[in-house]
Amino acid sequence: MAASRRFLIIHNPTAGRRRRKRLDAVLARLAEAGCTVDLAPTGKRGDAEEFAAAAGAVDAVVAAGGDGTINEVANGLMRRQAQGLPPIPLGIVPLGTANVLAAEIGLADNADAVARALTGGVARPIFPGLANGRYFLCMAGAGLDAFVVQDVDLRLKWLLGKPAYAFQTIKRLLQPQERCYEVTVDGAPSQAAQIILAKGRYYAGTFVIAGAARITEPTLHACLFRHSGRWHALRYIAAVLLGFTRHLPDITVLPASQVTINGHIAHPVQGDGDIVTRLPADFTVASSGLPVLFPT
C-alpha cells in the first residue's frame, strides 16, 4: 500500500481516559501523509461491528479505542470475510486501559509510531479465537476474571484506569467463592476454578501466562487454574503479577484446538476484556486469518 492510504477510522469516544488528544495527533499525521480518512464515531455498543461489516473500498479499517472496540471491529471484518468479500486489513489506534493487541503486535505507545504503522505497516494474518461463535483476538476467560470484567464500576474505571480492576477483584474475593468448572481440552475432561483461553502471549496488559501463544498461529492455549477458593485465587493472582505461573504445579497451560467449559450455567465469559457470551461455551480458532497492520 502507498503512503496515501484511505482509512475508515471507527472511534469509540467513551474509550480510555483523556485519549482524544492521541487520536487528534494521529489524524494530523495521517493528513500530513496525504491519507484520506473517514471518521466514524460510535454512539453505542455494537456500532463498531456494524460499521466495520459495512466498510466500503478502503485500504484498512482502523479501530480507535480499547481492546473491546478492536474486538468489535474485528468481528465486523471477519463477518465480511465470511460472506466472501475480499479481506480488509485491521489497523489500530490504541486508546484503552490495557491495549493488549497493541502489545502483541509490538506497537509503541505514541502517536508517531501509531501513524507510521497505519501509513507504512505491513498486513499480516492473525488467527482469532471463537467463543460460542464470537471472535476474540487476545484472550477469553471464565471465572474470577470474567466476573471482574462484568462487575467493574465504569465510572471508577474512567477515573482510575487499571486500579478499578484491582478494586473489583478484591470485592469479588470477599464474596463466597464458586466451585470449579468442568472443562474439556481436546477431548480430555478436567476441572478448574479459572480458565483462560490465550490466543496471544499477553494478559491484562503485558502479564505473561501462556508464553508460547502467538496471535499469528491458529492455536489456542488453555490455561487452567485448578483449585477453587480465596487462598488459591490470591496465589494465582500473585503468580500472574510476578510472572511465576509456570512454577505452580496447579496451573496448567496446554496447547489446544477445541475447549468446552460447562457447569455454572450462564456464568459470564470475557473476550478481549468485555463479556462476549455465557456458559456453557465452546472455544475454537478461526480457520481463516484476519489481516492486521503490524508496525515495520
Ligand SMILES: Nc1ncnc2c1ncn2[C@@H]1O[C@H](COP(=O)(O)OP(=O)(O)OP(=O)(O)O)[C@@H](O)[C@H]1O
Ligand atoms: N459510543 C459508545 N458508547 C458506549 N459504549 C461503547 C461505545 N462505543 C463502544 N462501546 C463499548 O464500550 C466498551 C469498552 O470499549 P473499549 O474497550 O474500546 O474501551 P475501554 O473500556 O476504555 O478500554 P479497555 O477495554 O482497554 O479498558 C466496548 O464493549 C464497546 O463495545
